[in-house]
Amino acid sequence: MPNAIHFGAGNIGRGFIGPLLADSGYHVTFADVNEALIDSLNSHKSYTVHILSQKSSTTEISDFSGVVSTSPDLLEEFPKTDLITTSVGAQILPKIAPTIAQGLKRIHRDHPDAIVDMIACENGVGASEILRKEVKRHFKQDATSQELEFFEKNVGFANCSVDRIVPPFDPAQVTGSSEQQNQDHELDVGVEDFYEWVVDQDALKAEHNIHGMKLAKNLLAYVERKLFTLNTAHATVSYLGYLKGYTTVNEAMEDKQIYNIAKGAVEESGAALLKKHSVFSQDEHEKYISTIMDRRLKNPNVQDEIARVCRAPKRKLGRNDRLIGPAMMDYEYGVGKPVNLVKAIAAAVWYDDNGDQDAVEIRKRVSRDGVECVLREVCELKEGDGNGDRLLENVKVTYYTLKAELGIELPN
Numbered sequence: 001m002p003n004a005i006h007f008g009a010g011n012i013g014r015g016f017i018g019p020l021l022a023d024s025g026y027h028v029t030f031a032d033v034n035e036a037l038i039d040s041l042n043s044h045k046s047y048t049v050h051i052l053s054q055k056s057s058t059t060e061i062s063d064f065s066g067v068v069s070t071s072p073d074l075l076e077e078f079p080k081t082d083l084i085t086t087s088v089g090a091q092i093l094p095k096i097a098p099t100i101a102q103g104l105k106r107i108h109r110d111h112p113d114a115i116v117d118m119i120a121c122e123n124g125v126g127a128s129e130i131l132r133k134e135v136k137r138h139f140k141q142d143a144t145s146q147e148l149e150f151f152e153k154n155v156g157f158a159n160c161s162v163d164r165i166v167p168p169f170d171p172a173q174v175t176g177s178s179e180q181q182n183q184d185h186e187l188d189v190g191v192e193d194f195y196e197w198v199v200d201q202d203a204l205k206a207e208h209n210i211h212g213m214k215l216a217k218n219l220l221a222y223v224e225r226k227l228f229t230l231n232t233a234h235a236t237v238s239y240l241g242y243l244k245g246y247t248t249v250n251e252a253m254e255d256k257q258i259y260n261i262a263k264g265a266v267e268e269s270g271a272a273l274l275k276k277h278s279v280f281s282q283d284e285h286e287k288y289i290s291t292i293m294d295r296r297l298k299n300p301n302v303q304d305e306i307a308r309v310c311r312a313p314k315r316k317l318g319r320n321d322r323l324i325g326p327a328m329m330d331y332e333y334g335v336g337k338p339v340n341l342v343k344a345i346a347a348a349v350w351y352d353d354n355g356d357q358d359a360v361e362i363r364k365r366v367s368r369d370g371v372e373c374v375l376r377e378v379c380e381l382k383e384g385d386g387n388g389d390r391l392l393e394n395v396k397v398t399y400y401t402l403k404a405e406l407g408i409e410l411p412n
């Protein structure tokens, strides 16, 4: 039986990648910092994935185990594995890199000819490439020439696009409220029926027969299409929804003003995507947008939290992420001014949920140094970059007019 190590036993780990691997005959070893979660994985023989759609259904997942990611026991798992996947959050990748580097040395020590592939299943452009750089930095330390050759020749890092909405799940949704039953179902996850996992076929070193994994050559096109459409719409709806006082994505999607801004944002994004990547036709992309806007984000069976979708605004306001990325592409590809994307960016800068460390830092920075400073530093809109300067000026204006447009009192 093939083995895979999956870092991050959260929503995507248990609800999407873990199930695809298990369904393809892999034993999945989940590695997570959360010790209680690992204990739970080791004390349950199976858990259930609930498909949240009109015709609800379930899948049972078994053949998994858990190891605390900081425990030396994890290193023992590496020589048994030929595939390592992650879903920990893109910002966490540098933290798991030292362990992966040590693990790869174990693989080389026990099986010098082994081939191993790594796929970082995180939202972001080039996540596996970021992981590769971080792992290499650690691997190089005290490495022999044979180890270095092994790293270059036998280890693959394949970027991917990973798409399935997996919201927070309360087992009481399916069990009622009995405490014992809730404990029995504490590993269960609820997922939307749609999914798409596209992996860079040129970067994989071995063939892996994984049901539901699509291979593609032009990976950047798939990554940007997903991040700059699904995630752009999701973020736009959620940051504006938060400011208007909604708590779920469904509630915010019912608000016509928010829906129209989000639809406008993905159309602006789509215009640049179609110019940049010739992979998708206009017709195909219009259908892609309408599936997201009129089916997936309106799925009444998926109760997603605005706080989850807004999480980590510093990452989401990054230069290559879902808001600044497509807005800059609009300027770069000359497809017109990103009016709606600019509203989404302004709303993200206003996001002030005290439970979110990034939001607290951004708001402090705005009060102390002004909005321009945040746009320069967090969004990396560098002074003297013509398109960056243009976008910054537009966001600054919209930042102050958004309140009147939304008809609400924005926080100070």
Ligand SMILES: NC(=O)c1ccc[n+]([C@@H]2O[C@H](COP(=O)([O-])OP(=O)(O)OC[C@H]3O[C@@H](n4cnc5c(N)ncnc54)[C@H](O)[C@@H]3O)[C@@H](O)[C@H]2O)c1
Binding pocket: 007, 008, 009, 010, 011, 012, 013, 031, 032, 033, 034, 037, 069, 087, 088, 089, 090, 092, 095, 096, 121, 122, 123, 162, 163, 164, 165, 166, 167
């Ligand atoms: N939930 C979704 O709808 C969805 C969809 C597509 C992609 N993603 C992406 O998948 C990734 C994970 O998202 P999620 O929703 O599953 O998050 P999550 O918070 O549910 O799961 C993340 C898991 O990683 C673990 N973790 C954190 N730091 C760790 C470390 N240093 N070592 C090992 N484990 C660690 C956490 O304990 C947690 O169990 C993110 O990059 C996200 O953008 C999420």
Ligand SMILES: O=P(O)(O)OC[C@@H](O)[C@@H](O)[C@H](O)[C@H](O)CO
Binding pocket: 123, 162, 163, 164, 165, 166, 230, 231, 234, 235, 308, 309, 310, 311, 312
């Ligand atoms: O995971 P994040 O924080 O990058 O973004 C929040 C959501 O938009 C995201 O998790 C989506 O649900 C997911 O990307 C759907 O495939």
